[in-house]
Amino acid sequence: MNEADALDIVQFAIWTVLTACGPAVGVAMVVGMGIALVQALTQIQEITLTFVPKIVAILLVIALTGPFIGGQISAFANVIFERIETGF
Template sequence: MTVDTVVDIARETLWVIVKVSAPMLGISLIVGLIISIFQTITSINEQTLTFLPKLLAIFTVLILAGSWILNSITSYTTELFTNFARYLG
């Protein structure tokens, strides 16, 4: 296995991680921003107020995009195992 192959595998792995985590991180960011604006407008300084809405939003995204996330991870793992002999040679 060459250094270029290892770098390619690492790059593809990081890209899959970013791709499958982006929906959850994005919705968490949006919900946190909305709650922060609400707290600023109403002068509520409760730090734990954002926890439950973020949690519910992330669970909703997992329910809606879970099959896509699982398919992405499964296809990448299948690709890695399929090309295993090529990586050794």
């Protein structure tokens, strides 16, 4: 295994992590910004108002994008196992 192989594996691993967590993080940001706007407009500073909608939105997104996330992780695992099998 040389430096190019190691960099390729690290790049693929980082890309897999970003694509796997991207939908949940994106929805959390959008919902958080929306709730912050509502709190600023209404001046309601209830701490549970920020967490409960975010948790529900993230769970829904993970449930909907679960096959995509699993596919990304499976593809990464297959590439790694193929490289191990061929000896890099």
